[in-house]
Amino acid sequence: MVPSALRRLPARPLLRRALSALTRVDPAAVLTDADVERFSKDGAIVLRGVFQPWVEHLRAGAELNLANPGPLCDEHAAAQGTSGRFHDDQFLWRRHELFKEFVLHSGAGALAAKAMGSQTAHIFYDQLFVKEPGTPSPTPWHNDTSYWHTRGSQICSIWIALDPVPRERGLSYVKGSHRWGLVHRITNFSGGDHSGKNTYSDVDPAQLPPVPDVDAGVASGAYELLGWDMQPGDLLLFYSAMMHGAPGNPPNSPHRRRGYATRWCGDDVTFDNRPGTMHTGWKRAGFDNGLAAGAPIACELHPNCAATA
Numbered sequence: 001m002v003p004s005a006l007r008r009l010p011a012r013p014l015l016r017r018a019l020s021a022l023t024r025v026d027p028a029a030v031l032t033d034a035d036v037e038r039f040s041k042d043g044a045i046v047l048r049g050v051f052q053p054w055v056e057h058l059r060a061g062a063e064l065n066l067a068n069p070g071p072l073c074d075e076h077a078a079a080q081g082t083s084g085r086f087h088d089d090q091f092l093w094r095r096h097e098l099f100k101e102f103v104l105h106s107g108a109g110a111l112a113a114k115a116m117g118s119q120t121a122h123i124f125y126d127q128l129f130v131k132e133p134g135t136p137s138p139t140p141w142h143n144d145t146s147y148w149h150t151r152g153s154q155i156c157s158i159w160i161a162l163d164p165v166p167r168e169r170g171l172s173y174v175k176g177s178h179r180w181g182l183v184h185r186i187t188n189f190s191g192g193d194h195s196g197k198n199t200y201s202d203v204d205p206a207q208l209p210p211v212p213d214v215d216a217g218v219a220s221g222a223y224e225l226l227g228w229d230m231q232p233g234d235l236l237l238f239y240s241a242m243m244h245g246a247p248g249n250p251p252n253s254p255h256r257r258r259g260y261a262t263r264w265c266g267d268d269v270t271f272d273n274r275p276g277t278m279h280t281g282w283k284r285a286g287f288d289n290g291l292a293a294g295a296p297i298a299c300e301l302h303p304n305c306a307a308t309a
């Protein structure tokens with residue numbers, strides 16, 4: 001049976017026209033100087049309703065991807081042998097016209113650039129997370145910097161809620177952790193050091209510090225958590241160095257938990273060719289940036305979207 005969201009998805013030329021009619025987000029209208037200051041100080045903020053007009057389209061795209069995942073897709077609950085579904089896929093914008101429109105023309109890049117004080121916002125990749133009700137799999141505490149083959153401070157994500165997400169089921173952040181300068185030992189969200197597609201085993205984990213015990217830090221008062229109730233179209237803006245995690249989606253949840261994230265690199269970001277990052281799996285799946293170690297991140301795989309009309 002065709003999901004109703006797909007039945008609502010227009011054919012390709014119509015889709016283009018429908019999407020280009022959506023207003024491009026104007027950062028000056030949705031991000032105040034006070035927001036930028038708080039983003040710099042705390043490392044994560046919420047903005048309300050910014051991509052509300054996109055929600056139905058992004059939901060339809062999510063259904064397409066759930067039915068036809070890409071080469072880097074992980075199904076974490078299945079890999080862990082636990083119930084429910086925790087779908088995690090990357091580079092949707094390279095395979096689906098809808099997500100390409102969003103990345104290139106929604107204004108998300110311009111928003112990220114303004115937030116980071118950067119002239120440019122290069123799309124690093126996009127990612128879909130779906131936790132169906134009855135999925136106990138948590139999103140483990142981590143920072144994204146540890147997974148990514150990037151160096152620099154102007155690296156952030158925009159995570160858009162496609163369903164209502166109460167704070168207790170959403171992402172939480174350790175306030176100010178973007179200033180820790182931490183590159184930690186990493187695991188695939190399925191639990192091991194690789195998933196077959198996303199491999200991190202090309203580095204000796206003993207060389208890296210473990211993820212700090214966030215729950216103990218919160219209990220002792222050393223860490224303060226940030227988190228928000230979200231409605232569809234609200235977004236989380238956070239630096240890649242922010243320590244974050246989320247619980248599962250329990251069986252009694254009235255909502256799915258679909259989130260669409262875009263990852264953005266600013267002016268100071270270069271390619272860090274160190275082992276143990278996502279670069280290994282990406283290359284294998286055909287997402288090689290072709291850059292020399294230390295080169296600016298600008299390339300065909302990571303175009304600048306800060307000013308795309």
Ligand SMILES: O=C(O)CCC(=O)C(=O)O
Binds near residue numbers: 129244246259
């Ligand atoms: O949505 C999730 O559970 C994971 C999100 C996440 O870790 C991220 O966007 O960096």
